[in-house]
Amino acid sequence: SVLQSTDFDELGELGHGNGGTVKKVLHRPSGRVMARKNLFIDRGPNKIHDVEVEQLKKQVFLELQVLRSCHSPYIVSFYGAFVHDGEIFICMEHMDLGSLDYIYRKCGAIEEPVLGKITVAVLEGLIYLYHKHRIIHRDVKPNNILLNTKGEIKLCDFGVSGEAVNSVVKTFVGTSGYMSPERIKGQTYSVQSDVWSLGISLMELAIGRFPFPPNEGERNLAVIELLDYIVNEDVPPLPTGQFSQAFEDFLHVCLIKDPRKRPTPAQLFNHAFVVTARDDSITDMVAWCTGIKDQVTK
Numbered sequence: 001s002v003l004q005s006t007d008f009d010e011l012g013e014l015g016h017g018n019g020g021t022v023k024k025v026l027h028r029p030s031g032r033v034m035a036r037k038n039l040f041i042d043r044g045p046n047k048i049h050d051v052e053v054e055q056l057k058k059q060v061f062l063e064l065q066v067l068r069s070c071h072s073p074y075i076v077s078f079y080g081a082f083v084h085d086g087e088i089f090i091c092m093e094h095m096d097l098g099s100l101d102y103i104y105r106k107c108g109a110i111e112e113p114v115l116g117k118i119t120v121a122v123l124e125g126l127i128y129l130y131h132k133h134r135i136i137h138r139d140v141k142p143n144n145i146l147l148n149t150k151g152e153i154k155l156c157d158f159g160v161s162g163e164a165v166n167s168v169v170k171t172f173v174g175t176s177g178y179m180s181p182e183r184i185k186g187q188t189y190s191v192q193s194d195v196w197s198l199g200i201s202l203m204e205l206a207i208g209r210f211p212f213p214p215n216e217g218e219r220n221l222a223v224i225e226l227l228d229y230i231v232n233e234d235v236p237p238l239p240t241g242q243f244s245q246a247f248e249d250f251l252h253v254c255l256i257k258d259p260r261k262r263p264t265p266a267q268l269f270n271h272a273f274v275v276t277a278r279d280d281s282i283t284d285m286v287a288w289c290t291g292i293k294d295q296v297t298k
């Protein structure tokens with residue numbers, strides 16, 4: 001069925017992104033609670049004409065069709081998109097615990113067994129996107145990993161968007177601290193680039209703060225200093241004695257600067273840290289997620 005603006009009741013606000021606001025909404029015809037994100041059309045300084053905007057919107061919709069064919073327990077489901085008042089709205093599965101950046105800011109650094117479960121889910125998601133759809137995520141970071149009280153961990157916001165979405169929509173991440181050295185240098189982008197971003201994200205979740213600059217209390221880096229640091233300096237190590245050798249090694253291989261020497265998601269699936277996490281029947285994600293519910297629900 002086709003989604004339209006009049007079919008929704010707004011239930012609350014879930015967050016703000018680069019593109020706009022994400023709202024929790026009820027889709028009355030289906031009775032389904034959804035997360036609805038709007039993409040602002042960026043007409044830019046040169047004020048492109050309405051006709052062009054219309055053409056671009058059509059193109060954006062074609063590109064979004066790929067999302068419809070993505071079905072995986074590790075990918076946030078896409079329900080559809082519509083245009084209203086000159087804006088594009090995207091409707092997706094509502095994840096009731098929100099994103100990992102919000103979760104760790106509220107609840108503190110995340111313990112290693114849970115990081116293991118997060119790693120398995122992200123790798124499963126990346127492997128699915130690439131092997132089934134030839135999609136590279138391009139924006140792996142704690143904001144784009146969502147959890148729910150069913151104990152599920154899913155990826156959202158991946159780079160299906162081609163030229164059209166990039167040209168009209170502002171949501172596009174310019175520079176970010178999760179970008180791999182090769183991407184900063186403008187070289188070829190590959191699945192390995194997502195692995196770098198996963199490594200930085202896991203380190204952030206493990207220590208409870210963004211890992212650059214390495215010492216807490218040091219002044220924040222300007223963007224250019226941060227990018228220079230990522231390209232030229234060694235990645236800050238994990239604090240000693242708090243994590244397993246397997247986790248330390250996992251981060252080490254994710255953060256190899258040369259993308260050709262860095263493993264792919266499929267190769268990482270057999271790394272000792274991941275094998276342990278896959279076999280782990282003790283860590284109960286439903287219990288963990290239920291436990292943090294009161295701290296993170298708005």
Ligand code: ADP
Nearest residue numbers: 014015016017018022035093094095098099143
């Ligand atoms: P960003 O541009 O930073 O990736 P988004 O615009 O995708 O952010 O989302 C902003 C915030 O809204 C997220 O960090 C998250 O907390 C919340 N959010 C996004 N999508 C969902 C969803 N499907 N379910 C629940 N919360 C969501």
